[in-house]
Amino acid sequence: MIIDLILLLILVICAIVAIQMRDLLSAIMLLTVYSLVMTLVWTRLNAVDVAFTEAAVGAGITTVLLIAALSRTQRGEEGDTKLPSSLRVSPRVGLVVVLLTGALLTFGTLDMPDYGDPNAPVNMHVAPYYIEASYHDTGVHNFVTAILASYRGYDTLGETTVIFTAGMGVILLLRRTNQRYKGRVDSGQKKDEREHY
Amino acid sequence: MAKRKMKENIIRKTAARLSIPFIQLYALYVIAHGELGPGGGFQGGVILGASVILFILAYGMEEGVNRVKQWKTDVLNSVGVLLYGGIGILCLFLGGKYLQYNVLPVSDPKLASQLGIIGIEIGVGITVAAIMITLFIETARRDEK
Numbered sequence: 001m002i003i004d005l006i007l008l009l010i011l012v013i014c015a016i017v018a019i020q021m022r023d024l025l026s027a028i029m030l031l032t033v034y035s036l037v038m039t040l041v042w043t044r045l046n047a048v049d050v051a052f053t054e055a056a057v058g059a060g061i062t063t064v065l066l067i068a069a070l071s072r073t074q075r076g077e078e079g080d081t082k083l084p085s086s087l088r089v090s091p092r093v094g095l096v097v098v099l100l101t102g103a104l105l106t107f108g109t110l111d112m113p114d115y116g117d118p119n120a121p122v123n124m125h126v127a128p129y130y131i132e133a134s135y136h137d138t139g140v141h142n143f144v145t146a147i148l149a150s151y152r153g154y155d156t157l158g159e160t161t162v163i164f165t166a167g168m169g170v171i172l173l174l175r176r177t178n179q180r181y182k183g184r185v186d187s188g189q190k191k192d193e194r195e196h197y
Numbered sequence: 198m199a200k201r202k203m204k205e206n207i208i209r210k211t212a213a214r215l216s217i218p219f220i221q222l223y224a225l226y227v228i229a230h231g232e233l234g235p236g237g238g239f240q241g242g243v244i245l246g247a248s249v250i251l252f253i254l255a256y257g258m259e260e261g262v263n264r265v266k267q268w269k270t271d272v273l274n275s276v277g278v279l280l281y282g283g284i285g286i287l288c289l290f291l292g293g294k295y296l297q298y299n300v301l302p303v304s305d306p307k308l309a310s311q312l313g314i315i316g317i318e319i320g321v322g323i324t325v326a327a328i329m330i331t332l333f334i335e336t337a338r339r340d341e342k
Contacts, residue, residue, distance in 0.1 A: 048235040056243040068337035139307035140232040149314040153296040167328035175333040
């Protein structure tokens with residue numbers, strides 16, 4: 001119980017500091033810490049599959065990809081980064097909105113059933129069926145895998161296609177600019193490009 | 198000059214060389230044991246991709262791009278999704294519904310379902326690993342020579 005509160009406190013601190021941070025590399029590192037602590041929270045909630053994904057994707061790959069993206073730009077902000085005046089709002093307004101939303105969400109949790117309550121609606125609907133019949137239906141012991149790969153096979157196919165699309169997008173956008181850049185260097189416009197980039 | 202320094206970094210290379218086989222073995226374990234414990238194609242694929250990214254980080258982008266050929270990852274990107282969709286279509290041809298694994302031609306429908314699930318997990322793993330490598334290489338490299 002106390003460890004859950006400590007973990008949630010660390011999460012909040014990480015999030016606040018990551019927003020306040022001016023140095024982007026430090027912000028990325030803080031998000032990694034956030035993901036790692038989140039992994040512990042998922043484990044505490046017995047959601048080991050989610051924890052596994054959080055550790056591999058959130059703390060691992062995302063960090064590397066963000067740092068790779070950072071290598072194409074700069075670590076700090078430069079120049080005039082202020083929003084146009086029509087979009088600018090006082091930070092106090094933001095604080096009020098955040099506090100109100102937080103209060104509303106906390107109020108919403110008061111109605112929620114106890115954690116792990118077997119009589120909670122979420123545990124009464126399809127969960128008993130999956131627990132009883134998933135091995136018979138699919139021959140797989142892990143409910144999560146049975147649901148993801150068999151009962152919700154279409155969803156997983158869709159997710160895989162989303163990953164595939166992301167890769168194709170990056171290939172189409174970045175590989176083309178890489179090669180165009182290279183082509184221009186070859187055709188002798190090196191100086192212009194250097195100045196431009 | 199920075200590149201030469203990178204090449205001389207023996208600690209990083211040795212550490213990567215020692216740990217990569219174990220990481221890859223673990224990735225395959227995670228993909229194969231998704232039906233028994235936590236994990237599955239997605240997580241295993243990410244770990245597999247991460248091992249290759251670790252190689253590129255340790256040995257430098259030049260060596261990495263030489264080893265991990267662009268056409269290979271490009272092909273593998275689609276192979277995984279096609280394997281997934283192909284299993285679904287195979288089920289259609291065998292008289293079932295799309296992705297209805299238990300019509301696969303094995304003695305026991307439970308075993309058929311297991312095989313189908315392992316097949317799509319492998320498909321997910323291949324695509325995810327290849328896409329992660331692609332994302333990293335395309336984002337991090339700049340062809341400025």
